[in-house]
Amino acid sequence: MLEHRIRHIGLQSRVMTADEAQTWIRDGMTLGVSGFTKSGDAKAVLQALANRVEESGERLSIDVYSGASLGDTDGILSAHHLIRRRLPYQSDGLMREAINAGELEYVDQHLSHTAELLRGGSLGEIDLAIIEATAITQDGGIIPTTSVGNSPIFVQRAKHVIVEINMNIPEAFEGLHDIYLPLDRPQRLPIPIRSVRDRIGSMSIPCDPEKIVAIVPSTLSDTPSSIVPADADTLRMAGYILDFLEHEVRYGRLPKQLAPLQSGVGSVSNAVLSGLVNSAFEHLEIYTEVMQDAVFELFDAGKVSFASASSLTLSEHKARRVTNDIARYRDRMILRPQEISNHPEVVRRLGVIAMNTALEADIYGNVNSTHVFGTHMMNGIGGSGDFARNAALTVFVTKSVAKGGRVSSIVPFVTHVDHTEHDVDVLVTERGLADLRGLSPRQRARTIISTLAHPDYRDALLDYFERAQRRGGQTPHLLEEALSWHNRFRETGDMRKTKNLARVM
Amino acid sequence: MLEHRIRHIGLQSRVMTADEAQTWIRDGMTLGVSGFTKSGDAKAVLQALANRVEESGERLSIDVYSGASLGDTDGILSAHHLIRRRLPYQSDGLMREAINAGELEYVDQHLSHTAELLRGGSLGEIDLAIIEATAITQDGGIIPTTSVGNSPIFVQRAKHVIVEINMNIPEAFEGLHDIYLPLDRPQRLPIPIRSVRDRIGSMSIPCDPEKIVAIVPSTLSDTPSSIVPADADTLRMAGYILDFLEHEVRYGRLPKQLAPLQSGVGSVSNAVLSGLVNSAFEHLEIYTEVMQDAVFELFDAGKVSFASASSLTLSEHKARRVTNDIARYRDRMILRPQEISNHPEVVRRLGVIAMNTALEADIYGNVNSTHVFGTHMMNGIGGSGDFARNAALTVFVTKSVAKGGRVSSIVPFVTHVDHTEHDVDVLVTERGLADLRGLSPRQRARTIISTLAHPDYRDALLDYFERAQRRGGQTPHLLEEALSWHNRFRETGDMRKTKNLARVM
Structure with a gap:
């Protein structure tokens, strides 16, 4: 053997x-x-x-x-x-x-x-x-x-x-x-x-x-992927993205078979792709870095005609099936070196639709996808920047709150920037989808706050933005307050609470 | 006619x-x-x-x-x-x-x-x-x-x-x-x-x-470019870059004729290119968005064999000469659409050396090139992101201080990010040149502070970094202090002075 x-x-x-x-x-x-x-x-x-x-x-x-x-x-x-x-x-x-x-x-x-x-x-x-x-x-x-x-x-x-x-x-x-x-x-x-x-x-x-x-x-096996199953919020976000893609097709901005799809690693990305199984879209193509379980669901449903990536990252169950059945899929997929799967030249030529996950986003659409509270590394930027900068359409998703509501993922000022507002077309939370294309920063802020923020934080964000605007600028900020939400969490364990509880938002 | x-x-x-x-x-x-x-x-x-x-x-x-x-x-x-x-x-x-x-x-x-x-x-x-x-x-x-x-x-x-x-x-x-x-x-x-x-x-x-x-x-003429003449600091920065390029050639990381050069608009970029007139480099090529005066000095000195850009942006004197003499240069230059002069595909293929200007940089090498104090737009990001992300070597330059020393251009935390640390290989001030390639954020911080910061601010930056490190993290920060330098300037007109003068750095 x-x-x-x-x-x-x-x-x-x-x-x-x-x-x-x-x-x-x-x-x-x-x-x-x-x-x-x-x-x-x-x-x-x-x-x-x-x-x-x-x-x-x-x-x-x-x-x-x-x-x-x-x-x-x-x-x-x-x-x-x-x-x-x-x-x-x-x-x-x-x-x-x-x-x-x-x-x-x-x-x-x-x-x-x-x-x-x-x-x-x-x-x-x-x-x-x-x-x-x-x-x-x-x-x-x-x-x-x-x-x-x-x-x-x-x-x-x-x-x-x-x-x-x-x-x-x-x-x-x-x-x-x-x-x-x-x-x-x-x-x-x-x-x-x-x-x-x-x-x-x-x-x-x-x-x-x-x-x-x-x-x-x-004879060692790959460590299986451990994707958190989609919850109600995840499915809602996936639904917004699918509605948006249908809307873009209706207005002639995307063809019926969409454009090659890239989706980052994670449950939302996987859920968006899974959602396509029951959509009207057909003859879809994938140009991504990682094929997760959902790609094979789409193959099996006859929705995807071809997929290109640099790796197969599958759950234990799916890995067993796909590995043993690889001959069935082999003529519909390619694994490439990552400098090709992620190459700006190819990503821009093909007009990829890129979907990746944010840790937090600010009111102007800058995205932090790596650093928890700006200091502690989660995983890394990975290929998100390769795709986000060069894609024809760039989507970032995040739940509007984390830690049981004690942290808002929409903040006045992100603690770390991986993707600047220039590279973020669409932002999605379980509250809605904000199409930021062609908007100035002030327009982006109004849209992001009203569409994406959790109700517990919406008024405070709006209050920050309105007071910041009085000082003028293309991208209004109150620098002395810009990071105060994160500080408040560090001091009290909740972005909503001040230290002495004198002022509750 | x-x-x-x-x-x-x-x-x-x-x-x-x-x-x-x-x-x-x-x-x-x-x-x-x-x-x-x-x-x-x-x-x-x-x-x-x-x-x-x-x-x-x-x-x-x-x-x-x-x-x-x-x-x-x-x-x-x-x-x-x-x-x-x-x-x-x-x-x-x-x-x-x-x-x-x-x-x-x-x-x-x-x-x-x-x-x-x-x-x-x-x-x-x-x-x-x-x-x-x-x-x-x-x-x-x-x-x-x-x-x-x-x-x-x-x-x-x-x-x-x-x-x-x-x-x-x-x-x-x-x-x-x-x-x-x-x-x-x-x-x-x-x-x-x-x-x-x-x-x-x-x-x-x-x-x-x-x-x-x-x-x-x-019969209306173009508005002439108004480049500030190079001063001692500018020439020093240009000198560091030229030394660095020679060093890279010596170590076999760049060929003798370098690689196609891109330089942003401004006096430092112009000075770097002017500096090449008296260098040992020959058969240079330019792949940039704007040809400034220096490109024609290099043509005339026989140093540049070909230049590609999207525009000619010249001083009044140079414009008159070049415009009337265009036939002399026409077979050595091309003007292209900006989506081609700045295309990530071409920039990466050619392995461009990109040199652009920063307003401020932080101790980890994130660059702000657009927003004064994070809020007020200067000009715009222009093509700097197209080049910085895709170039084979990306250099940003800034003087270490502004406003007569009252503002440090090297800060704990930039107030706006246009170029993330992933896209910044080399940073230059009149104090020196920091080669950040292959360094982790903590290594970058030590190099940036010791090489680039103005002496008036160096100890305070180091103090910030050391105290931040005690809290751990890939990119240590004290979020409650991160933007305090900018706030101090807003309150006192000087990043070095606290409001009540109780504590002078």
């Missing part, structure tokens, strides 16, 4: 255990590892490394570059204090704690940027790439598993490569991937994607077989 | 005065007018409109869409309260006052976005385009003058078109422009620019002659 999957004869002698392979990892190294949103990540060797330091008590400090979040491995590496620098994205609870405690340097990057920064030389060299694979071709090409991520650029630039052959991934995954690496400048060419379904590269990641120093058979 | 410039025989009968042509403008209309950074703007008809309302006392309210800033016309229109909505950019003192007084709706947009938003239908219809031209071709094509801007999309979408033939622009301007309009989706193709010098379109803006309702001869 394993020999089947190592078609380059000379490489068969490099098979070893994860324990043996992990000895390639030395203190101070920079690793480029496969994995995008918990899928297709290199698992066996990194976990063996954690076991090594667990047993030996050795202190090791490495830089780990990936596609996006790894599965449980991010937490395991953090727990063992193995990471010095981590980029470009993570979403693990333990690692989040370590980041916010200042224990490691986390460099939060646009997901389309990392490959370019590597080419540009500002992120140093990749000492070792560790890539999960379905198989290795006769000429050493690496066929990825459930994600592509940054693996092609890591393999291209790494001094050495370790391949983890995941025996649980059916060989039918071959043919799913489309590997295209932009040429170095000035030879760089236009990316020849004109439609979601265009194949422009090879089915495996080109690799000089000499660089492959170890091949490790593995 | 004029007949020479109207080569479509049927159109010669549509010649009229500006006073006659302005009667096409009615209350409530949306105008799309030529003009980019004060150059090639439609001047005669709009000024005749101002005269009309001046004399008649009529009240008129119109939406004016342009390429970027108009020259004196923006001020004239504002003074006559003629504008209801203005986009995507302006830089006029009178209009700035009107915007900040809330008298008109100013929609500040990425300059590459406006054409797409028009295609998407969210900015309504263009009732009338008014385009300054060198000549009209036999088939009705409009040859622009000193800028291209958004004129092609305005002409394509307008119901009617008025052409102002500027008799002071030599006919030798023909051949300077390269007009390419992306096709509507899903027919959209890759933009076939692979090098700064690639010509991909036509020399004139295609126009159905039936749409041209008036042709107005004019």
